[in-house]
Amino acid sequence: MTSPSIHASAAPKPVGAYPHARRVGELLFLSGIGPRDPATDAIPGNEMFADGRVRKYDIVAQAHAVFANVRTVLEASxxxxxxLVDVTVYLTDMARDFKAYNAVWAEHFPDAASAPCRTTLGITALPTPIAIELKCVARIKE
Incomplete structure (x- = not known):
């Protein structure tokens, strides 16, 4: 009962050879979704050095953007x-960003009783110069 891969034309293109999502029965598995702008590929809130390294970033801007991108993939699927039933959050600086991310989460899920389950991990890097990525599972009711 695996469906063909789902590519959401209004979402940022994946940075590798994988789909945005795949449905298996009632479950929808999203690949890791980051905050890149779908139209420009820019990363909201990033300020870069001339050599391409991140000088400064805005976790709040990136968190809002990543939620918008997840919503786009969900709707296309x-x-x-x-x-949403389960979300894994990857933050590149847990000590600096967790509190601000948690506040954005609360804006998007104001009722904790109906929010999806969540695991948040601090990691050293993501494949592009982003500070956050989400891995999500949703249940589609037939």
Whole structure:
């Protein structure tokens, strides 16, 4: 019962050879989604040095952008925001960014009782100069 891969034309292109999502029965598995702008590929809130290294970033801007990108992939897959059941969050600086990220999470999921399950991990790097990535699972009711 695995569906073909799902590519959301309004979402940022994946940075590798993988789909945005794949449905298996009632479950929808999203590949890691970052905050890149779908139209320009720019990373919201990033300020770069001339050599391409990140000088400064804004975790709040990136968190809002990553949620928007997740919503875009969900909708392209026939799911809704409310269908999310599990989210894994990857932060490149847990000590600096967790509190601000948690505040953005609360804006998007104001009722903790109906929010998806969540695991947040601090990691050293992501494949592009982003500070956050989400891995999500949703349940699509038939």
């Amino acid at each position: 026939g799911a809704r925001w409310e269908d």
